[in-house]
Structure formats: C-alpha cells, structure tokens
Amino acid sequence: MGPRRIKLGVLADVPEGGAVGLAPSGNDDKVIALKRGDKLFLWENDCPHNHRPLELKRHHFLSPGGAHITCFAHSAHFSPETGLCFAGPCAGQSLTAVPFSVIDGEIWAEI
Ligand code: FES
Numbered sequence: 001m002g003p004r005r006i007k008l009g010v011l012a013d014v015p016e017g018g019a020v021g022l023a024p025s026g027n028d029d030k031v032i033a034l035k036r037g038d039k040l041f042l043w044e045n046d047c048p049h050n051h052r053p054l055e056l057k058r059h060h061f062l063s064p065g066g067a068h069i070t071c072f073a074h075s076a077h078f079s080p081e082t083g084l085c086f087a088g089p090c091a092g093q094s095l096t097a098v099p100f101s102v103i104d105g106e107i108w109a110e111i
Helices: none
Strands: 005-010 019-025 028-036 039-044 085-087 100-103 106-110
Touching: 005 019, 005 028, 039 100, 039 106
Parallel strands: none
Antiparallel strands: 005 106, 019 028, 028 039, 100 106
C-alpha cells in the first residue's frame, strides 16, 4: 500500500514564525508544521538521531526565540527551512520532508 493522502489541518492554524504538531498519533504528532513568510514547511516528527519525536510538550518544537527546531532529547538543532541538523548528535543529517499541497486553505499530505 502506498502513502495515503490525508487532510492534516488548515493553514490558518499554523502561526507565522511558530510551529505546531499535526496528525496526532497517541501522545505525539506525526508532523511538524512551520510557516515562515508565505512558505509552509512540513517535517516528520522523527529525530534522525534516535528516531523519536522531538518535542517534550505538545507543539513545543522550537528553540528559545523560535529560530530553530530542536529535539529536546539531546538538543539537536535543525533549520526550519531545510530540515538540516546543524548542531548536535546528528549534525549533517536531516529531518524528512512530508510531501503536501495546500488546497483552499487546507493542508493535505501524503503520509
Ligand atoms: S533523539 Fe533527538 S537529539 Fe537525540
């Protein structure tokens, strides 16, 4: 079976400069959504270091000040725009992008 196309939410729920979790699964969200300017970025909530969710508390994905995505477990830092880990135990590795489209303000993804 290939990926499923599912509605994750609406664009208006993703705060400019912030981050939210989408696609709840148990106690975690499967997807991290960020808006920077007019661009939306979706990453799998799966740290390349130990393959675990990044956040300590729901929707808390960003460093103080909001410039970077961080993994609370061992403090890996990622670029919101490229997903690249530039500091921490998985430096040089990347978050996995979630393919998506925005249709009439709704976020649809293949997961
Ligand atoms: S599991 Fe994310 S930095 Fe170790």
